Amino acid sequence: MKTKDMAYIALMAVLISVCSWLSVPAAIPFTMQTFAVFTALLLLGGRRGSIAVAVYIALGAVGLPVFSGFAGGVGKLMGPSGGYIFGFVLTGLCYWLGEKLLGRKLWVKIISLIIGLALCYAFGTVWFVKVYSAAKPISYASALGLCVFPFIIPDAAKMALAFLTDRVIRRHVDIE
Numbered sequence: 001m002k003t004k005d006m007a008y009i010a011l012m013a014v015l016i017s018v019c020s021w022l023s024v025p026a027a028i029p030f031t032m033q034t035f036a037v038f039t040a041l042l043l044l045g046g047r048r049g050s051i052a053v054a055v056y057i058a059l060g061a062v063g064l065p066v067f068s069g070f071a072g073g074v075g076k077l078m079g080p081s082g083g084y085i086f087g088f089v090l091t092g093l094c095y096w097l098g099e100k101l102l103g104r105k106l107w108v109k110i111i112s113l114i115i116g117l118a119l120c121y122a123f124g125t126v127w128f129v130k131v132y133s134a135a136k137p138i139s140y141a142s143a144l145g146l147c148v149f150p151f152i153i154p155d156a157a158k159m160a161l162a163f164l165t166d167r168v169i170r171r172h173v174d175i176e
């Protein structure tokens with residue numbers, strides 16, 4: 001891996017961190033993390049973008065305050081919203097797989113991000129139910145209503161913004 005790649009990966013991990021701080025508190029906080037994850041994948045591609053997501057999670061796991069509410073540590077990752085954070089890895093891997101199999105065409109990027117986001121939602125919801133149910137039972141339908149349905153339109157808007165950001169940045173910076 002080249003120094004330039006490591007710098008871009010670090011920059012995207014920082015972007016994800018900063019975007020996680022922009023949040024509206026809730027059971028699963030509304031943040032700009034998904035925008036940053038989408039942007040990292042679009043700008044860096046599946047491999048480097050997925051590494052940036054993993055670096056972000058590792059920074060949080062060791063205690064740096066990179067998660068929503070300026071939180072960090074394994075406790076935050078093991079909490080109710082931890083599955084959605086780990087789900088970002090699935091989004092990255094899905095994007096990387098789509099890129100490997102079908103190339104970097106626009107339709108591939110869109111479909112890969114949509115499927116990756118659905119995987120993130122699914123993993124995060126199962127995690128949420130398992131963790132939250134330890135204290136108070138909750139159904140999957142209730143969890144979807146609390147943790148997924150309110151996020152679909154905002155996440156679609158963040159995805160569109162990420163595509164726009166990718167297009168603008170590529171006009172001025174050679175990312176490859």
